[in-house]
Amino acid sequence: ETIKVRDALVQFMSKLSPLHDQNESNWGWNKTSDPCKDNWKGITCHNNSPTIKKIVLEELNLTGQLDAISLCTAKSLTVLSLNSNNIMGTISEDISKCSKLTHIYLHTNNFSGNLPNSLSKLSNLKRLDVSKNRFSGAIPDMSRISGLLTFLAENNNFNGGIPNFDFSNLETFNVSNNNLSGPAPDFGGRFNETSLLNNPGLCGNLLSNSCPLSTPSAKNRDSFNKNYFIYSGYAAIGFIILCLLAFLLIQKGKSKQKNNDPKEEFKKEASISTTSSETKKRSEFSITSAESAKGSPSSSLVVLSSAVVNGLRFEDLLRSPAELIGRGKNGSLYKVMMMKEKLNVAVKRIRDWEITGDGFKKRMQRIDEVKHVNVMNIVAFYCSKQEKLLVYEFQENGSLFKLLHGSQNGQSLEWESRLNVAAKISAALSFMHENLQADGIAHGNLKSSNILFSKQMDPCLSEYGLAEVENDQDRSFLDQKNAFKSDVYSFGLILLELLTGKLVQNNGFDIANWVNSAIREEWTVEVFDKGLVSEGANEEQMVNLLHVALKCINSSPEARPNMREIVGMINSIKDYEVKSSNSDP
Numbered sequence: 001e002t003i004k005v006r007d008a009l010v011q012f013m014s015k016l017s018p019l020h021d022q023n024e025s026n027w028g029w030n031k032t033s034d035p036c037k038d039n040w041k042g043i044t045c046h047n048n049s050p051t052i053k054k055i056v057l058e059e060l061n062l063t064g065q066l067d068a069i070s071l072c073t074a075k076s077l078t079v080l081s082l083n084s085n086n087i088m089g090t091i092s093e094d095i096s097k098c099s100k101l102t103h104i105y106l107h108t109n110n111f112s113g114n115l116p117n118s119l120s121k122l123s124n125l126k127r128l129d130v131s132k133n134r135f136s137g138a139i140p141d142m143s144r145i146s147g148l149l150t151f152l153a154e155n156n157n158f159n160g161g162i163p164n165f166d167f168s169n170l171e172t173f174n175v176s177n178n179n180l181s182g183p184a185p186d187f188g189g190r191f192n193e194t195s196l197l198n199n200p201g202l203c204g205n206l207l208s209n210s211c212p213l214s215t216p217s218a219k220n221r222d223s224f225n226k227n228y229f230i231y232s233g234y235a236a237i238g239f240i241i242l243c244l245l246a247f248l249l250i251q252k253g254k255s256k257q258k259n260n261d262p263k264e265e266f267k268k269e270a271s272i273s274t275t276s277s278e279t280k281k282r283s284e285f286s287i288t289s290a291e292s293a294k295g296s297p298s299s300s301l302v303v304l305s306s307a308v309v310n311g312l313r314f315e316d317l318l319r320s321p322a323e324l325i326g327r328g329k330n331g332s333l334y335k336v337m338m339m340k341e342k343l344n345v346a347v348k349r350i351r352d353w354e355i356t357g358d359g360f361k362k363r364m365q366r367i368d369e370v371k372h373v374n375v376m377n378i379v380a381f382y383c384s385k386q387e388k389l390l391v392y393e394f395q396e397n398g399s400l401f402k403l404l405h406g407s408q409n410g411q412s413l414e415w416e417s418r419l420n421v422a423a424k425i426s427a428a429l430s431f432m433h434e435n436l437q438a439d440g441i442a443h444g445n446l447k448s449s450n451i452l453f454s455k456q457m458d459p460c461l462s463e464y465g466l467a468e469v470e471n472d473q474d475r476s477f478l479d480q481k482n483a484f485k486s487d488v489y490s491f492g493l494i495l496l497e498l499l500t501g502k503l504v505q506n507n508g509f510d511i512a513n514w515v516n517s518a519i520r521e522e523w524t525v526e527v528f529d530k531g532l533v534s535e536g537a538n539e540e541q542m543v544n545l546l547h548v549a550l551k552c553i554n555s556s557p558e559a560r561p562n563m564r565e566i567v568g569m570i571n572s573i574k575d576y577e578v579k580s581s582n583s584d585p
């Protein structure tokens with residue numbers, strides 16, 4: 001199998017780079033070497049296994065064509081990036097054979113023809129960027145890919161209408177500079193007209209030309225959508241009832257052999273069934289208790305010995321009503337209401353994480369061992385082949401993201417509190433980094449929505465170690481040893497968010513680029529949150545913290561400070577506050 005993949009990849013490269021002598025440039029990519037062991041150019045393999053994970057061949061002047069059949073022989077491929085080359089021709093329907101793909105980046109090439117409809121079969125896809133090519137025809141309907149976060153198709157020749165997308169989940173969307181026509185979709189406030197500009201036939205409220213009354217409106221499409229979801233809802237309910245019946249029958253058979261070992265008190269096994277109504281954000285989620293899968297430790301729910309769990313009846317957790325709070329990059333988050341205990345917990349369901357059951361268990365137990373007051377405790381976790389669940393205490397006071405960008409727009413977060421968040425979170429992260437360095441476990445998905453406020457409004461780091469680092473700004477530095485430096489980068493973005501009050505990314509806006517160019521133009525003070533300026537926040541402290549942030553977001557990972565150094569810098573900025581207030585008359 002490995003040889004088959006290797007030969008197919010050699011073929012893929014020969015089509016991609018027909019005129020190029022790779023031997024001369026030492027790219028590897030030949031039948032006498034191994035893609036993983038011999039570090040072929042642009043190839044990243046899965047840890048400890050000889051399977052291909054990523055192919056990143058950017059800015060290499062590749063001029064050939066994309067041979068999807070050969071490429072997709074590498075079934076395990078998750079990231080394909082061929083940005084900024086000169087690749088021609090079409091993308092064939094065979095691309096869907098790369099079923100594990102999560103990221104496809106093809107921008108700035110010479111691709112033409114239709115985008116294959118089979119893209120919609122890539123159910124794991126998170127980011128698709130085909131901008132700046134010569135693609136034409138209709139944009140395929142990708143609305144069934146529930147985890148899609150990015151769709152960038154600007155600067156092509158696409159025509160026809162804009163198909164359905166789940167805009168509430170997309171982080172970035174752009175179809176500007178095409179030939180699209182018909183009514184523009186309702187973005188629900190997520191994006192503005194810049195995502196649509198320069199499509200002469202498009203009409204709608206966001207654009208200067210409103211739609212004629214006879215044009216089929218977005219409403220009709222909505223009603224199609226609703227019907228579709230209602231029918232798929234019926235199918236889902238039918239399926240769940242069947243599962244429950246099968247489950248009850250198995251239960252009946254097993255209950256006779258039930259073993260009441262008291263040691264098992266905190267280690268219960270569960271089977272999980274969920275129903276989720278896609279038509280609205282809120283959905284039902286219930287966990288049904290099952291003493292099944294005794295022989296399979298990897299599919300058990302492990303309740304860790306944390307204080308909140310004392311007196312908590314596990315069965316109640318399993319049967320409690322729940323509400324879908326959000327769907328992020330790594331999965332969905334449910335608020336589970338435990339009526340009797342008067343306790344709400346947050347249950348995170350993680351999708352598509354390629355980690356073995358044992359690996360996951362060890363990782364969670366290891367993270368749980370390293371305790372810090374400003375890091376959320378894991379209450380329990382669950383792992384089966386298909387999904388992983390993590391249980392945290394629900395924090396009613398919400399996240400830093402909500403506080404900064406919610407209806408209050410950061411008003412309730414004055415400078416001193418922001419500095420306090422920076423100091424506490426940096427200390428927590430530094431502590432976790434130092435204790436988990438040897439295990440190679442970084443946070444992996446640090447952002448303001450993963451910083452939650454406790455009852456006492458103390459900031460707490462959530463979801464530590466739940467993701468491999470997939471930071472787009474940092475794509476070339478994805479390997480483990482850089483995961484910690486990638487956290488530093490993300491921490492720098494949080495500092496920028498605290499200082500500017502702006503979203504990290506919004507509709508093409510990128511906070512790091514913006515701040516860097518503002519500083520080049522020497523209008524540093526302009527970047528600070530207006531609220532902070534009018535509050536009379538200490539400007540010298542803000543400028544100093546901005547310098548820390550800029551060190552963190554240095555494009556070279558090696559040049560970034562480590563978290564311990566950052567803690568030192570932030571503390572001395574805080575000390576400055578003490579000193580200056582002491583010296584006040």
Ligand SMILES: Nc1ncnc2c1ncn2[C@@H]1O[C@H](COP(=O)(O)OP(=O)(O)OP(=O)(O)O)[C@@H](O)[C@H]1O
Nearest residue numbers: 326328329330331332333346392393394395399449
């Ligand atoms: N324990 C918790 N208590 C209260 N709210 C939480 C808790 N954990 C997460 N949240 C909030 O729920 C929302 C959804 O969380 P989720 O983790 O699914 O999304 P995310 O952080 O945006 O994305 P990602 O999957 O990349 O972490 C976020 O606003 C987050 O701040």
